[in-house]
Amino acid sequence: MYLHSHSENGKEPWHSKDRNNDTKHLKVTANPIRQNAIFHFHVDFENLDEWELGLLCYALRPTDEFRHKLGMGKSIGLGRVRIDPVGLFFIDRQARYKTDHIFETTRYHQAWTDKDNWYHLPKDTYKCECTERANLKPCDSWQDFRDVYFVDTMHEDIKQALELLGDPDKVSAKVHTPQIADKNKDEMERETYAWYGENENHKHKMLLPLYRESQEIPSLTRWHKTHKK
Structure with missing residues (x-):
């Protein structure tokens, strides 16, 4: 799981602040996709x-506020996506292959579709679904499978931890690589190992675990450099 970071005053956290050409070969060039792009x-x-399908639906959209992280740069603010399920189609294979006119029957037998978002789908890609949906027997929505058959079976601590980590509004602290306070910005990017050394000196400060009562995500301490005599 990657924490959701927030852009500060329009700044792009994925831009390198290290101008040292000696470390250029350690960096990756990326062209981020524009904000609010839609994929299907x-x-x-x-x-x-029903339980297994509920688990699948939960994985796609655990809560309304949940955002997944995909692709490169997840730890520095890129790749935040919202998944909106817009259709659920079932095939009854026994019914389909019992008929003597197999090539004349529909592919699907039951379906649920989101009436508000369905029409945004590319019709050429989902031609069969678009053609058959109006004449199919209705079924439970994906939210029903998620909420009725699966959610109540989850361990409450695990459920709360997942949903906190996936909600951008629950991340109040600035998200960045572990840093120590005595480094300037260029050094912080080049010497990300420094925090781990200081953490060893401070007896392994760990993140607090998340429980069902947790309402925010804990943060790590920004250590100061230890000066040994």
Whole structure:
């Protein structure tokens, strides 16, 4: 899991502040996708029971506030996405292959679709789903499978930890690589190992665990450099 970081005054945290050309070969060049870009994908599943399908739906969208992190630069502010399930289609294989007119029957037998967002789908990519959806028997929504069949079976500590980590509004502290207070900005980027050395000197300061009662994400201490005599 990667914490969600927030841009400060329009700054782009993925831009390197280290102007030392000697470390240029250690950096990666990336072209971030524009904000609010929309992509579509589908997930195929087979022989899932209600609990297993509920788990899949929870993984896609645990809560309304949850945001996944995808791609490069997740630890420095890139890759935040919101997944909006817009359709759920079921195939009844027994019914489909019992008919004598297999090539004339529909592919799907039940479906749920989001009436507000369905029409944003690319029709050429999902031609079959767009053609059949209006004549299919309705089924439970993805939220029903998530909330009715799965969520109540989760361990409360694990559930709270996942949902805190996935909610950008629950991250109040600045997110960056572990740093010590005595380094300037260029040194912090080049010497990310320094914090770990100081952490050894301070008897391994660890993050506090998250429990069902937790309402915020704890932060690590920014150590000062230890000067040995």
